Amino acid sequence: MKNLMKVASQEEIADHIYEMVLEGELPERMDTPGQFVHVRVDDSTEHVLRRPISIADIDKASSQFTIVYRVEGEGTRKIAKLKTGDTLDILSPLGNGYPLEQNDEVLIVGGGIGVPPLYELSKRLNQMGVTTTHVLGFNSKKDVFYEERFKSLGRTYIATSDGSYGTEGFVTDIIRKLNDPFDCFYACGPKVMLKVLSETMEEGGYISLEERFGCGFGVCYACVCEKTDGNYVKLCTEGPVFKKGEILL
Incomplete structure (x- = not known):
C-alpha cells in the first residue's frame, strides 16, 4: 500500500551504508520480518523504477520503521540526501517474509x-x-x-x-x-x-x-526465478523468502 512517510532520521552507519528511520501509518501493517518496501526516488521521471529495500526494524509504538540500504547509483544517492522532516513515497509491506517458528x-x-x-x-x-x-x-x-x-x-x-x-x-x-x-x-x-x-x-x-524488482507486486515479471521442481516463481510476491532447497540457486 502506498503512503508518504516522514524521515525521522538518517545517518551513514558504514561505508556507503545508510540507516533511515521513517515515521507514519505503515508500521501498523508490518507484521512479518523479511518483507520489503518499494521506494520512489523522487517526483521526476528520471528514476521511474522504485528501489526495493528490506525492513530492518519495526517500532509500532512509535509508528516508525527502519530501512538500511547501500548507496550504489544516482537513485540511492538522492535518497541518501534526504533530511529529517522530508517525505518519501513508499509502497509497503510487500512480499512474503520469514515464518516465525517456535524452536529452541x-x-x-x-x-x-x-x-x-x-x-x-x-x-x-x-x-x-x-x-x-x-x-x-x-x-x-x-x-x-x-x-x-x-x-x-x-x-x-x-x-x-x-x-x-x-x-x-x-x-x-x-x-x-x-x-x-x-x-x-x-x-x-x-x-x-x-x-x-x-x-x-x-x-x-x-x-x-x-533481486532487482521492477513493479514489486508481480505484474512485470522482472524477478522470476526457477524452482527446483521446474516451475517458476515471482520473488516479489511469492518471496523473497523461500524454504531451503525450494529455489534453483
Whole structure:
C-alpha cells in the first residue's frame, strides 16, 4: 500500500551504508520480518523504477520503521540526501517474509546488505523465547554494521573477506567451527552464500533472495526465478523468502 512517510532520521552507519528511520501509518501493517518496501526516488521521471529495500526494524509504538540500504547509483544517492522532516513515497509491506517458528535454538546468517532484515527477525524470535546465534559476513571492517545490535540478542560472530575484522574468510568458515545443534537456520545475502549454505547445512531453513524488482507486486515479471521442481516463481510476491532447497540457486 502506498503512503508518504516522514524521515525521522538518517545517518551513514558504514561505508556507503545508510540507516533511515521513517515515521507514519505503515508500521501498523508490518507484521512479518523479511518483507520489503518499494521506494520512489523522487517526483521526476528520471528514476521511474522504485528501489526495493528490506525492513530492518519495526517500532509500532512509535509508528516508525527502519530501512538500511547501500548507496550504489544516482537513485540511492538522492535518497541518501534526504533530511529529517522530508517525505518519501513508499509502497509497503510487500512480499512474503520469514515464518516465525517456535524452536529452541536457531542460526541466523547474513551477508553484507542482506543483514538488515535479519535484525527484526532475531528480535521477534527472541520475544518468542528462541535462542539465536548470528553469523554476519562483510567484505572489510569499514563495511561492518549492526554488530552491537545483534550482540544484544545473542551470540554474534563477524567474518570479513580481507581479515580486517573478526574472522578472516566467509560465514561458512565460522559455521564450520560451531558445534551447537540448531533446529533450523535463516539466511539473507548474496546468492553464492545462500547456495553454499543450502548445500552444506544439514538443518532445514529459510533463505531470502536479493533481486532487482521492477513493479514489486508481480505484474512485470522482472524477478522470476526457477524452482527446483521446474516451475517458476515471482520473488516479489511469492518471496523473497523461500524454504531451503525450494529455489534453483
